[in-house]
Amino acid sequence: MERLLAVWVEEIAAESPEGGTVRMNIALHEALTLLCPFTEIIRLGLFVLPVRGPSRFFGGEEAVLHAVLQCVFDVTSRRARVGVAEGLFCAELSAKAELVIAPGESDAFRRTQPLEVLGRKDLAATGHRLGIHSVGAFADIAPARIAERFNRHAFVLHRVARGELSEIPGQRDTSLTRRITRLNDSGESVREQLGFFGQRGAGEIRAEEAAKRVRHRLGPESIQVANVAAGRTPQDRTAMVPWGSPAAMRDSGAPWPGQVGHPSPVTALRHPITVQLRDEFDQPIRVGERGLLSATPAYIMFTPPQRRSITWHAGPWPLVERWWQQSRRRAQLQILLDGGEAMLLANENQAWWLTGIYD
Amino acid sequence: MFASAHPRPPLSAELIAKVRPIALATTKTLPLGEPWREMVSGGALRRGTTTVVDAAPGQGGLSLALGLVGAASVKGHWVGVVGVDDPGVVAMTDLGVDLRRVLFVPRPRGAWAESTADLLDGVDLVIVRPPSIPAHGAVRKLMDRVRERGAVLIALSEPRSPWPLPADLSFKITHSEWRASSRLEGRQVTIVLGGRGSAHNTTEHIAMLPSALGKGEK
Numbered sequence: 001m002e003r004l005l006a007v008w009v010e011e012i013a014a015e016s017p018e019g020g021t022v023r024m025n026i027a028l029h030e031a032l033t034l035l036c037p038f039t040e041i042i043r044l045g046l047f048v049l050p051v052r053g054p055s056r057f058f059g060g061e062e063a064v065l066h067a068v069l070q071c072v073f074d075v076t077s078r079r080a081r082v083g084v085a086e087g088l089f090c091a092e093l094s095a096k097a098e099l100v101i102a103p104g105e106s107d108a109f110r111r112t113q114p115l116e117v118l119g120r121k122d123l124a125a126t127g128h129r130l131g132i133h134s135v136g137a138f139a140d141i142a143p144a145r146i147a148e149r150f151n152r153h154a155f156v157l158h159r160v161a162r163g164e165l166s167e168i169p170g171q172r173d174t175s176l177t178r179r180i181t182r183l184n185d186s187g188e189s190v191r192e193q194l195g196f197f198g199q200r201g202a203g204e205i206r207a208e209e210a211a212k213r214v215r216h217r218l219g220p221e222s223i224q225v226a227n228v229a230a231g232r233t234p235q236d237r238t239a240m241v242p243w244g245s246p247a248a249m250r251d252s253g254a255p256w257p258g259q260v261g262h263p264s265p266v267t268a269l270r271h272p273i274t275v276q277l278r279d280e281f282d283q284p285i286r287v288g289e290r291g292l293l294s295a296t297p298a299y300i301m302f303t304p305p306q307r308r309s310i311t312w313h314a315g316p317w318p319l320v321e322r323w324w325q326q327s328r329r330r331a332q333l334q335i336l337l338d339g340g341e342a343m344l345l346a347n348e349n350q351a352w353w354l355t356g357i358y359d
Numbered sequence: 360m361f362a363s364a365h366p367r368p369p370l371s372a373e374l375i376a377k378v379r380p381i382a383l384a385t386t387k388t389l390p391l392g393e394p395w396r397e398m399v400s401g402g403a404l405r406r407g408t409t410t411v412v413d414a415a416p417g418q419g420g421l422s423l424a425l426g427l428v429g430a431a432s433v434k435g436h437w438v439g440v441v442g443v444d445d446p447g448v449v450a451m452t453d454l455g456v457d458l459r460r461v462l463f464v465p466r467p468r469g470a471w472a473e474s475t476a477d478l479l480d481g482v483d484l485v486i487v488r489p490p491s492i493p494a495h496g497a498v499r500k501l502m503d504r505v506r507e508r509g510a511v512l513i514a515l516s517e518p519r520s521p522w523p524l525p526a527d528l529s530f531k532i533t534h535s536e537w538r539a540s541s542r543l544e545g546r547q548v549t550i551v552l553g554g555r556g557s558a559h560n561t562t563e564h565i566a567m568l569p570s571a572l573g574k575g576e577k
Contacts, residue, residue: 203437206437207462209480222474223463226446266425270444270445314539314543336539
C-alpha cells in the first residue's frame with residue numbers, strides 16, 4: 001500500500017451554508033498541490049499526499065510534515081492534524097491520532113484501533129456483543145464466518161480490517177472531487193498557479209516578489225501591467241499602468257467607430273513619431289474634406305532622414321470622435337513598406353504620425 | 360468564517376522558497392497553443408529551456424514570441440516581458456495572451472539582463488528583447504538561471520542585437536508576407552525551426568500571425 005501523508009483540518013470539514021468551507025478547502029488544496037502536485041482532496045477537511053516523493057526533496061518526512069502544517073496554517077489560519085501511514089484508511093487514522101507510523105507497521109496500528117473506526121455503529125454494536133472490540137479481532141474472524149454474524153456491509157469492512165482494501169466506503173467524497181475538478185477544469189497540473197474566487201494564487205505571490213525586485217532595481221514606474229481599455233486607436237486602447245497602482249480600466253466591449261480592427265499593431269507607440277507621407281512626385285499627401293487622400297502614397301520619410309517606399313496602403317479611416325470639435329479631425333492609414341513591414345499612421349491637422357508597428 | 364471575509368495570509372517566504380523547484384513530470388512543460396503545438400516536439404515548452412525567435416524588425420518576431428506564451432498565460436502561468444517598449448496590448452490579446460498575468464518592463468535601459476533575471480525568479484516565462492547587443496557572459500548567466508529556476512526564456516534575436524548563444528529551440532522567420540485586401544488581414548510567415556537535442560533537425564513551417572485570424576471579426 002502506498003505510504004500517504006494525511007492532513008485533517010476538522011474546522012473545515014463541515015460544509016457551511018454560504019459555501020465558504022468549500023472555497024477554503026479548494027484554496028488549501030491548491031496550496032498543498034504546490035508542495036506536492038499529487039495532493040488529493042478526499043473529502044472536506046481531509047487531504048492526502050504520497051509521502052515518498054516530497055520527503056526525498058524536503059529531506060525526510062519530518063520536514064514534509066512541517067511544511068504541510070505551515071502551509072495549512074498560512075492558508076486557513078487553522079492547525080491541522082497530520083499523520084503518515086500506508087493506505088488511505090490508516091493514513092486518516094494516523095492523522096487524527098497525529099502519528100507517523102513507521103513503514104510496515106500500519107497493519108499493527110490498524111489492528112489496535114477500536115471497531116468504531118470502521119464507521120458503522122451497527123457493526124460495532126454486533127462486534128461488542130460478540131466480544132470483538134478491535135479492528136484486529138474483527139480481522140481475525142474467518143471471512144466465511146462474517147455472513148453468519150454481520151450484515152452485508154461487513155464484507156467490505158472486513159477486507160479493510162484485514163488490509164486487503166485501503167479505504168472504507170464513504171471515506172472519499174467523490175462528488176466533491178467532481179465539483180472541484182469541474183472548477184479546476186483544465187485537468188493540467190497548472191491549476192496551482194491560479195487564485196480561486198479572487199484569492200491570490202501562489203503564482204501571483206511569486207510574480208509579485210519578482211515585480212518588487214524589479215521595481216527596487218529600476219524605480220516605481222519601471223514595472224507595468226497592461227489592460228485593454230475602450231477606445232478607437234491602439235494608443236487609446238493601450239492602458240499601461242505602473243504595477244501596484246490602482247486597477248486599470250476594463251474593456252467595455254462597445255463597438256467604437258473608426259477602430260481599425262483585427263489585427264492590431266503589436267507596438268502601439270505611446271509617443272507617436274512624426275513622419276512625412278509623399279506621392280510619387282514627392283508632394284505631401286493630404287486628407288481632403290471628404291476624408292480622401294489627395295494622392296496615392298508612394299514614400300514615407302522618417303526623421304532622421306530615411307525614405308522608404310510604400311507598396312500598399314489602406315484607408316484612411318476617419319475617426320469620428322468629437323465630431324463637433326472641428327480642430328480634432330483624425331484619420332488612420334495602414335501602409336506596407338518595401339521591406340514587408342506594416343505600419344499604422346494617423347493624420348491630424350494634416351500632419352502624419354507613426355502610431356503603430358505590426359511586428 | 361470563510362476565506363473571503365478575511366484575506367488569506369500569503370504563503371510564507373520560506374514555504375515559497377521550498378515550493379518552487381518541485382516540478383514533477385506533469386509540470387515540466389508549459390503548454391503551447393495552436394499552431395505552435397504541432398511544430399514543437401512534445402507539443403510544449405520544456406521548463407529550464409531557452410527559445411530564440413530570430414527575425415528582422417517588422418517580420419513578426421514579436422508576434423511569434425507573444426503567440427508562444429499565449430496558452431501558458433491562459434492556463435495560469437505568469438509572463439514577464441522585458442525590453443518591449445510600447446506594447447500593443449490589443450494585439451497581445453488577439454495573440455491569445457491573458458494580460459492579467461503579464462508583467463512588463465518596457466524600458467529596462469542598461470539593466471535588461473538583471474531585470475530579466477529578477478523576473479525569472481518569479482514568473483514562468485520571460486520574453487526579452489535586448490535593447491543593445493547582448494553580451495556573451497550575460498546571456499550565459501541568464502540561460503543558466505533559466506535552467507536553475509525551471510522557467511522558460513524566449514529571447515528575441517534581431518540583426519542589430521543577435522542572441523549570441525545557441526538555444527534549446529529556435530524559430531527563425533525566413534519570410535513574412537502580409538495578406539491584405541481593403542485592409543491588413545494577417546501575415547503569413549515561413550519559420551525554420553531548429554535547436555539543440557531532440558529539436559536538432561530543422562523543419563520548415565508556415566503559419567499565420569496572428570493565428571486567430573478573423574477571430575475578432577465574427
